[in-house]
Amino acid sequence: MKILIIEDERPAANRLRQLVLDLLPDAEIFGHLDSITSAVKWLETNVFPDLIFCDIQLADGQSFEIFERVKVSSPIIFTTAFDQFAIKAFKLNSVDYLLKPIDPKELAQAIQKFQSQQVRPGIELQQIRELLSPHSSQYKSRFLVKFGEKIQSVQTEDVSIFYSEEKVTFLQTVEGRKYILDYTLDQLEAMLDPRKFFRLNRKYIASFSAIAEIHTYSNSRLKIKLANCADNDILISREKVGDFKDWLDG
Known part of the structure; x- marks a missing residue:
């Protein structure tokens, strides 16, 4: 299984990488990519991975822009430090998520969900963006x-x-x-x-x-x-x- 990690904080990326390898020792992990720019370039020049872990807030903006620039068919599990209101937004859109700091048990459940094909590749980005952008x-x-x-x-x-x-x-x-x-x-x-x-x-x-x-x-x-x-x-x-x-x- 090929997995891509998009995360701008190196300690967080390294920890996620190790947690994933503990669960999937045969996985081939790419990354970490730390910006919208680097992620878009990688996705445009490589075969899409089987699964993407993606932080929402990157060094140069929100990661949703990546998937607006590149039509990605890979399932995506977001990692986020946003509040519970935003978390509900992901559930409504059938996109999985992990709340930072990542809990190993929740990671295991997310991977199990992916393996059972319950993670939907199609992401309604605008709906998620609106739910993550509170009214004044x-x-x-x-x-x-x-x-x-x-x-x-x-x-x-x-x-x-x-x-x-x-x-x-x-x-x-x-x-x-x-x-x-x-x-x-x-x-x-x-x-x-x-x-x-x-x-x-x-x-x-x-x-x-x-x-x-x-x-x-x-x-x-x-x-x-x-x-x-x-x-x-x-x-x-x-x-x-x-x-x-x-x-x-x-």
Whole structure:
């Protein structure tokens, strides 16, 4: 059996690879591919695999774009950090999924489902995309945070940036106050209004007001300076530059 893994986080890809091989030791696994661009190129130049594991949020956008560019006949099992509402969307569309961090038992069940031919190759991408894009009323308006022994609520409009550091996610307000959150950046990205927040890279999600300076950088990338942030090496990849400029101009 030939299996393709599309996942932009190498540790997650390596773990998935090992879990799959534990269940299917004779499988031939390709990847990992970490972007829409690399996945499209691979699919256009290789025979389709028997099964694809695909993360939803890749370095250069949502992976649905891959399957809009290439008519893929392989069954696809998505891996995702999105909330339970989105998970229900996959069930409605008969597309299997695995919620990160991947549970070995759930992986075994997903593979069993694939082997019994219950996974349907045809994916109604637009329906899934719409279900994964909440209406404005469903975007989070505030976050519950802990401050010492106190618990308080921070309005989303008062948030400057969200960032990840040593596997911990932080919320930073416009005033520069920092709080630990129990969400991953992938989860936050689905909760935030994309008109107000942009995923700069794997480490940062920034509000429009947080963008202090923008500089051109090597290899057609951009270097960003954020307000009240000491990190001077925040880069936007070449693949995301266009979307970032559209966001700024929107």
